[in-house]
Amino acid sequence: VPDPIITLITDFGESSHYVAAMKGVILAINPAVRIVDLSHRIPPQDIRHADYFLAGAIPYFPVGVIHVVVVDPGVGTERSLLYVELGGHRLLLPDNGCWTTLAARVGAVPLVRRLSEQRFWLEPVSKTFHGRDILAPAAAHLSTGIDPALLGSPAKEWSVLEMPQPRVTARSICGEVLSVDDFGNLITNIPAGMVESRPDQVRVRGRALKDFLWTETYGKGWPGQAVVLTSSVGNLEVAIAQGSAAERFKAKAGTRISLHYKPRARPGGKFMYRP
Amino acid sequence: VPDPIITLITDFGESSHYVAAMKGVILAINPAVRIVDLSHRIPPQDIRHADYFLAGAIPYFPVGVIHVVVVDPGVGTERSLLYVELGGHRLLLPDNGCWTTLAARVGAVPLVRRLSEQRFWLEPVSKTFHGRDILAPAAAHLSTGIDPALLGSPAKEWSVLEMPQPRVTARSICGEVLSVDDFGNLITNIPAGMVESRPDQVRVRGRALKDFLWTETYGKGWPGQAVVLTSSVGNLEVAIAQGSAAERFKAKAGTRISLHYKPRARPGGKFMYRP
């Protein structure tokens, strides 16, 4: 049996000791754990970005792996910390809805517990760093094989994010940027399956893209050309070949992106949503 | 017995091959090592930041783990490289004082050796990259179980950082920013235990904060509000709820932060330092 794995997803960045302290806490409780960094660059306190990240990453992991998520603007307030089991994936995270899209994608009934058993926590617990003082030690104890039921009682309710849905009319689909990646590519909330044919216009923040390429992949555009394609998570994406669309269009999460069809070139009566 | 662990703390960043080369050197000597990245984002050549980082991270690790620290503005000059054993924690680092606060926090008598045994080094040793050529191979050999005494002779003296201490008067405590984290939170050198009651004014670089919240945690402030609280390392911290205090106040390490009390509201005769 390979050693247990704990992954870490945080918005801590790496210049401070926060991530390092969590790793120390985990290894002090279970020295056999293999720690795998998934990201410490979630934009600060951006729960929606964390939601997008988890949905794009967790389903690829083998079941049984323990994922610790610390994007936690509510630290120290009344919000709970949860243990979530979702189709075999195990997560420890604040109750802020950051696993909403993941849950929809995995499609299994979640088993949720509210962390309450302080014997699995560090002592004393600070008011500002529950990643180190509660989530990391709970994950480490879990990795030793304890029954998750020991962490706390089942929860019946939890926070769910309301995700912005694209608005569809006969001649347009209006969505927004869900996430900007490190290349500056703009991933929208428009599922590629919702789009039946090449639109006549693609607008970013209301302005039409010039000479955009409706294509399958970045490499097909000439350097600097706007390319509109299906992202690797299945959503519509706007990119600049060998450049940054985020810089070019000064776009960020929430920026409007819309597809427009001329009157006679209506996109077809059928709009199919393919999740 | 789990495989040995070597952690890495550097100011190398990640775009260049420096960290990667160190990992290769370690694994070539001991392929069983588990390498754990703690940070490669220590601000360049910032020994004080490294000192703050180590003090906040190393105490959480189990004893026996080997920590390699490469923040080394003096590389290639006469400065020594050290092996330090501190209450069971093992460190390999340049002799520049970056473990001063850690030593105070751990409170054990350090065993210090000066690295001199070249048979544990790479050959040839470059003048500019002792992390790869000396520290990494020494750590890897150590992880195979050799006696640390083989690395070099005991040292009686070593560099110690002089840390800026807060100045305390009857009506004020004047400190400075020790470290800025990736959220832009300002961690000061004022121990929370030194502050007995809410000050009437908190000044950053001489200017009083408006409407600041004297609180226990970030989540209590309204978005954009200045909050003054106890950091997870026990020092006074100035933050902006859901924002960056470093940006708002153009503050960085060394920026003055002071607490002021009105004449009749004197902070109490007793000033207690709680390390």
Add this chain to the structure above:
Amino acid sequence: VPDPIITLITDFGESSHYVAAMKGVILAINPAVRIVDLSHRIPPQDIRHADYFLAGAIPYFPVGVIHVVVVDPGVGTERSLLYVELGGHRLLLPDNGCWTTLAARVGAVPLVRRLSEQRFWLEPVSKTFHGRDILAPAAAHLSTGIDPALLGSPAKEWSVLEMPQPRVTARSICGEVLSVDDFGNLITNIPAGMVESRPDQVRVRGRALKDFLWTETYGKGWPGQAVVLTSSVGNLEVAIAQGSAAERFKAKAGTRISLHYKPRARPGGKFMYRP
């Protein structure tokens, strides 16, 4: 036998789920793999930088380690994906020449295969993320001990980068910046062995450095002084002691750097290239 190691070198950055998804894919196929991050900060789509990175890092690793390189501006176009075996080092990467300098440095005859066996890939394969869908699963299968011959047929040709060579005259050596590291140090394409004596002038983008120190290491200069030295990879390097040469000179990859000798102080008839 220690668990197999797969290293990752990408230009993905860390805010998005790309790296995380690759790690999930690897661990789902072979849960025993130890994943080692080498860099996710290769400048976006910068094949030359990747080439420089690989040459400086891979030779230090023990043979047998599997290195996955995803710097792939041509993703989804006709470019192939390769398995390369080079003196025992094993690489999986796009056929874009990013291992040119590494091959020269290792000096062994490479065994190259073109990935074609789809049973080792994820299904379906996206058009934009072959790192997740082809390279990661191929690496994971390889780590379980399968014969590399199963991945695809031998290749006879592959892309090779043309590297800019320094131009040498009787009184000058004109090169360029090959790479800028995170300190802002400028590593040139001028091999230190090509330079026999201290030049009278060092020019960056045609402008002569004032008061530069011709030295062996950074620590010898006063803070802010330009220092010219041999980098840890054996090339000439221009740095600012305790500062950033990239910022000071607004230099980047490709910026001209040249050495000049006065008429009577000719650099000697012999120019030796020491790779």
